[in-house]
Amino acid sequence: MGLLKIEGHSDVMKDTETGAVININSNEIENARKRKAIRQQEKEEIENLKNEVSDIKKMLGTIIEKLDGSNNN
Numbered sequence: 001m002g003l004l005k006i007e008g009h010s011d012v013m014k015d016t017e018t019g020a021v022i023n024i025n026s027n028e029i030e031n032a033r034k035r036k037a038i039r040q041q042e043k044e045e046i047e048n049l050k051n052e053v054s055d056i057k058k059m060l061g062t063i064i065e066k067l068d069g070s071n072n073n
Contacts, residue, residue, distance in 0.1 A: 002016035011025035
């Protein structure tokens with residue numbers, strides 16, 4: 001893989017074989033990975049909250065059914 005400097009951009013280089021532009025700034029790469037991990041964690045937390053709300057709604061429905069059933073007797 002050959003890399004060429006891109007004029008005016010010190011943090012990226014171009015792969016001569018694929019034409020891909022590659023970020024060579026390790027701090028920026030690490031920060032991007034951290035941001036991605038945080039977004040993934042937030043996404044998982046939101047999904048967990050959705051599941052918990054769904055469970056609570058089901059439990060409330062069950063409670064209401066039982067209360068309605070005991071009131072009819």
